[in-house]
Amino acid sequence: MELEEWFEGRPKWLQTAAVLRLAKATLTEADYQQLFNLCQQESENINQTGFSSLSSGSLNNPVMSPSVRIATIHDLKGINALRPARPLDFAVGDNELTVVYGFNGSGKSGYSRLLKHLCGSRFCEDLHPNAFDSVVTEQTAGVQILVNGQSVPLQWRKVDGPLEPLRHVHIFDSECASSYVSKSIEAAFEPAPVRFLADLVADCVKVGQKFDDLMGTYRSRLPLFPQELQESVAATWLKALSPTTTEAELLEWCSWSLAETTELVGLDSDLAQADPVSLVAGKKRKKSAAELLILKLHGFESSWSSAVAEQIAVAREQLAACRRVAAEAAQQVFSGAPLTGIGEATWRALWDAAKVYSEKVAYPDRAFPVLDDAVCVLCQQSMSAAGSQRMQSFNAFVQGALDAAVVDAQASLDRLTVAVVDAPTAEILAAQFDAIDVSMDADSLHKKLGAQRDALMSHQSGGSLPSLDLTGVIQPIEAHVAELQIEISNLEATVDTTERARKQQRRKGLRGKQWLSQQVTAVREEVHRQKALASLATAKKLASTNALTQKKNDLAAALLATAHANRFVVELRELGGDKLPIKILPTRGSRTTQPGFQVSLEGALRLSPSQVLSEGESRIVALAAFMADVTAGPVNVPFVFDDPISSLDQRFEEATARRLIREAKVRQVIVFTHRLSMLALLDDLSGEEGIKVDVVALRGAPEGTGTPGQTAIREKKPEKAVNKLLGERLPKARKALADGDRESGEILLQSVCSDFRVLVERLIEMTLLNGVVQRFQKNLTTKDKLAGLAKIRPEDCVLLESMMTKYSYQEHSQPQETPVPLPSTDELGIDLKAVVDWIQEFSTRGVPLPAG
Known part of the structure; x- marks a missing residue:
């Protein structure tokens, strides 16, 4: 009743969709087109006919789902060690319960794993092939089910995933039990009202998509505004174009007059004159370049002077003197050497290379030269006494002060000559003169600079070197710099940057308006397009899913927090666990998940149920949580239990058997067990509830693992x-x-x-x-x-x-x-x-x- 009242405040088209949803499980494309038309019709507030509203009590009618029974599993291939010689048949009649009994290794777990994959269980584990088969075959199985009493054959392939008709079948086993006790579990079923709202949410999305598709057909035909006019007021107005733009506004901006033409021509004429600001900037650049060139020319005068030439000549003479002294000393030291040139540059290079070879390769751990028990690194002969003496003499000479003096003198000369740069080419000088607007003979200047440098480098100490005089080049450039400064000052005094900027902006505005006047038809169509899109967007808001989604989530949380919790209390009591300190708490869903629940210890300050409860207690709590969860769904789909009494004592075993028998009154129940005690309990208690227990005994080899026996092992006669x-x-x-x-x-x-x-x-x-x-x-x-x-x-x-x-x-x-x-x-x-x-x-x- 409360949900019906809530719908009264929803859009009329959505109420019509709700009525349609109650009448049809699946909506057609024609249905969605009708709902789209009604949504648009309601938004425009025209022709308010064709709408429907929910009648009182219409949401209370349950939606019937088909009755499903698993009849047979047959033709298994590639599934664990299962090789049954006969199909596995299950009881499919009302008030019947099937017990699949077998010893360890008879194939019960293999069938249970297969069923989890057939049904798409949330707690599936890998379904392995036979570990001992040499060839791995595709995993397949045949399944015969009854849908509303009619036989339906199904073929399952692992690669295709679960079978859709079995998607609501749930299986309880050890993996499932562990999850229900230790994890937050998403609810197995949406309550009918929540499922109804979820369907309507999907309907809204599809109707909304129709609006999006239609809006996508309204493409703008407006040409692109010229890039150079993007900052004009006309461009700003066009960007602000909206569904509320009036025809008067459009005509105001898209018209063009003779007066505006005259004004635009005048602005073009005024702005065609050179821009003073740009002129000032250009002259400043030339002035800076001229000043830099003057500094370079002065640099040539000072660095290529007679004083510098004398320094270079003295350094050259000092180097020659040091070399003579070193050569004379070497002649005295090495007068007995068999070869000449000892101590000179070529010989020194050979000595340095030998040292590197000795210290890096031949004798890396010994100082050069190595004389004791060694081979000469130059001639590769054993070191003789005479050879050792020569090597000692060579080393003393190299390390002596005279040789060091030669090295220092060479370094001094190198420092002076490196500072003497090359003369710039005639091409470079010509380009520099052109850049500052000065007429000068670049070729003559290049020759003059080159001659001065050559004289500098060949100067002998005590000689004379004419000074470099570039006054004839520097003075015209300095005069030009002065002229440029005067021009810059005059221009800066007369520039009115504000007025020019105003004229430029006004010209942009006029050109933009002129462009708009040429596109008036396209602009008018754009306004109409935006009005149509705005109308569709307003209508689409009526298909928003926000309110429906919020209502669905609130309703789901309320139903799970109450109905689910109540079912858990009842199930735990029936299973004999009502004295356990356990409660069940709802958990909120997300955009992609259902709300759910998690079991918790009542009054506990720390630790989880799985850390406190015994194995048997955990098992009974898990079974209660499982039953509270899955019994919220359709009552006409099977439940499968694999060894449900694992770790349970006699009291819990009997309570579990009673609960399974009671469930067999409303649905197909299949129990896998290896416990004769479970078999006997079900057999004894079934008579009290009028339930027939059908027992299938699985056999192992030699018939084939998982083969159902042909003898009823619990036969009364x-x-x-x-x-x-x-x-x-x-x-x-x-x-x-x-x-x-x-x-x-x-x-x-x-x-x-x-x-x-x-x-x-x-x-x-x-x-x-x-x-x-x-x-x-x-x-x-x-x-x-x-x-x-x-x-x-x-x-x-x-x-x-x-x-x-x-x-x-x-x-x-x-x-x-x-x-x-x-x-x-x-x-x-x-x-x-x-x-x-x-x-x-x-x-x-x-x-x-x-x-x-």
């Missing part, structure tokens, strides 16, 4: 099953062996032996002990049964015990080194016939009368 083994299945094994199909025959024979062993157990429970004592049954059944135990004779016990012992070898795994051979078909037939005869005799045997 096992004598029927024994007769079926003798009359139907044993003959099939005998025929296969007789036809030469040894492999198939032995598989069939093994299967009969295994089922016979199970049935002997059941005969002891139901026939010999008359059903008084059954394994894992909570209570003894004595009424009208106990007296039948008096029929038992020692030979009965001997027969059944011998069969148990003999066929237990076929049921349990045996070492490959000492395998137990299968009985022959004749031997097995004799044993089956003996048991059938015993059943007939025992069932007709009278109860002995009491003595006396």
